[in-house]
Amino acid sequence: MTDPYEVLNIPSTATDEEVKKAYRDLARKYHPDNYHDNPLADLAQEKMKEINAAYHAIQQERGNRGSGGGTAYAQQGYGGYQYQQRTAGNPAFQQVRMAINRNDLGMAEQLLDRMSDHNGEWNFLKGTICYRRGWVDEARRYYETACQMDPGNAEFRQALNFVENNQAGYRPEGYEVFSSGCGGGNLCGRLACTYLLCNLCGFGGLRFFWC
Amino acid sequence: MFGYVRPSLGKLSEEDKARFGAAYCGLCRTLGERYGQAARMILNYDFTFLAILLWPEEVPAAVHRGCVAHPFSGRACYPGNPALELAADESVILSWWQIRDALADPGGGKGKYRAASLALKGAYGRAAERRPDFDRTTREKLEQLGELEAARCPSLDRPADAFAGLLAAAAEGVPDPVQRRVLEQMLYHLGRWIYLVDAADDLEKDFASGSYNPLIYRYGLAGGKLTEEAREGLTVSLDHSIRLMAAAYELWDFGVWSPVIRATVYEGLYLVGRAVLEGTFHAGDWGRPMAGRNKEQL
Numbered sequence: 001m002t003d004p005y006e007v008l009n010i011p012s013t014a015t016d017e018e019v020k021k022a023y024r025d026l027a028r029k030y031h032p033d034n035y036h037d038n039p040l041a042d043l044a045q046e047k048m049k050e051i052n053a054a055y056h057a058i059q060q061e062r063g064n065r066g067s068g069g070g071t072a073y074a075q076q077g078y079g080g081y082q083y084q085q086r087t088a089g090n091p092a093f094q095q096v097r098m099a100i101n102r103n104d105l106g107m108a109e110q111l112l113d114r115m116s117d118h119n120g121e122w123n124f125l126k127g128t129i130c131y132r133r134g135w136v137d138e139a140r141r142y143y144e145t146a147c148q149m150d151p152g153n154a155e156f157r158q159a160l161n162f163v164e165n166n167q168a169g170y171r172p173e174g175y176e177v178f179s180s181g182c183g184g185g186n187l188c189g190r191l192a193c194t195y196l197l198c199n200l201c202g203f204g205g206l207r208f209f210w211c
Numbered sequence: 212m213f214g215y216v217r218p219s220l221g222k223l224s225e226e227d228k229a230r231f232g233a234a235y236c237g238l239c240r241t242l243g244e245r246y247g248q249a250a251r252m253i254l255n256y257d258f259t260f261l262a263i264l265l266w267p268e269e270v271p272a273a274v275h276r277g278c279v280a281h282p283f284s285g286r287a288c289y290p291g292n293p294a295l296e297l298a299a300d301e302s303v304i305l306s307w308w309q310i311r312d313a314l315a316d317p318g319g320g321k322g323k324y325r326a327a328s329l330a331l332k333g334a335y336g337r338a339a340e341r342r343p344d345f346d347r348t349t350r351e352k353l354e355q356l357g358e359l360e361a362a363r364c365p366s367l368d369r370p371a372d373a374f375a376g377l378l379a380a381a382a383e384g385v386p387d388p389v390q391r392r393v394l395e396q397m398l399y400h401l402g403r404w405i406y407l408v409d410a411a412d413d414l415e416k417d418f419a420s421g422s423y424n425p426l427i428y429r430y431g432l433a434g435g436k437l438t439e440e441a442r443e444g445l446t447v448s449l450d451h452s453i454r455l456m457a458a459a460y461e462l463w464d465f466g467v468w469s470p471v472i473r474a475t476v477y478e479g480l481y482l483v484g485r486a487v488l489e490g491t492f493h494a495g496d497w498g499r500p501m502a503g504r505n506k507e508q509l
Contacts, residue, residue: 181446
């Protein structure tokens with residue numbers, strides 16, 4: 001097995017606090033929020049598994065079980081798009097969702113293009129395909145249409161919020177949150193706000209782990 | 212079209228700055244050696260960045276060499292390696308098709324493109340022979356782009372996709388599957404970002420000359436300036452691509468180049484995008500790692 005200290009990039013003489021900090025930094029980096037609907041999410045998940053295993057091994061070696069917060073990391077969430085089967089859902093849309101989950105975007109798009117009823121869910125799924133391709137502008141427009149057609153749908157709203165407000169991802173130490181658009185408009189204000197909210201939670205958007 | 216990709220200098224140590232400078236000089240020298248002096252005019256930071264991303268694990272150390280631009284002091288410079296050769300070949304192919312595209316575009320002021328076209332003709336032939344697959348992909352993608360332009364496509368993502376796919380093709384020959392996936396994603400979003408930032412940079416000129424610019428049709432612009440809505444929308448797209456580049460970067464070990472790439476994807480690109488949106492990018496030597504050394508760039 002790889003040396004757990006090497007995985008966390010620290011010497012074996014590191015203090016418990018240093019081990020915890022190294023683990024937290026890496027966990028922040030590979031957090032599912034940074035790889036939401038990302039074609040490389042599987043690689044990030046692999047990294048996270050390695051980091052968790054290394055942290056766990058060091059904790060065991062040091063007899064620290066039960067202290068230091070443990071590895072409360074949840075493995076789900078990288079797809080960003082995990083579905084519950086909907087009993088009342090349109091089976092054609094279920095097929096599209098399954099194709100998206102397999103990352104078969106071409107098939108998902110073909111299925112959607114054959115449909116004539118372009119309702120909220122149709123627009124949401126179109127948006128998701130665009131988002132997975134990195135086409136964030138078209139994704140946003142489809143999500144907006146989905147939200148207009150079905151304002152009460154939490155799934156559509158959440159997807160749109162993610163596109164519009166996900167400005168404060170991981171930053172290495174010494175790097176601020178940046179945007180290309182500061183100097184005009186309200187984006188900076190919103191950005192600062194998002195960042196602050198995450199920080200209030202204690203740790204740059206790490207509710208998942210620590211809060 | 213090129214020349215936007217820069218690391219943020221404030222985040223680099225002197226050693227890292229020197230290393231980046233040596234890669235830039237290495238690319239210049241490789242272009243000169245493979246394609247003659249005239250080909251050096253296409254040198255830019257974007258292709259230096261491409262070479263850095265594709266850098267082999269083991270290369271000879273930088274050496275001090277004489278330099279046409281610095282005849283008295285010379286410069287530290289990496290000797291040719293496969294990454295510099297690939298970046299040199301691909302930059303010749305891309306620049307050639309860009310020049311052909313500019314010549315085919317309606318509007319005047321083509322003198323410099325005609326001159327560049329003449330100067331690069333022989334170089335292009337040799338580069339296309341060395342990289343036939345990349346040449347073919349470039350032609351296909353630029354044809355796609357041409358069709359979207361002719362149709363006055365009102366999407367940002369579709370024309371950006373054609374250009375992004377072109378840059379992503381540079382990673383095709385990378386044997387390690389994880390490294391290849393990481394590089395394809397980084398290069399795709401680098402290409403997408405370059406296309407969009409260039410569209411913003413050229414907006415006023417394109418509007419005046421009647422040339423296609425996706426921002427005009429996407430936002431229904433009635434002038435050569437971005438509206439508040441367009442600016443906010445474009446910011447979301449630019450920032451998103453930079454974030455995806457950074458997320459991909461974290462999944463591979465780029466060795467000695469990590470600080471330069473980090474300073475590019477966590478700060479440099481944001482600062483360039485902001486300067487372009489604010490209209491200050493071309494003022495002075497803003498943020499240029501080697502100010503005054505790339506005056507000839509296209």
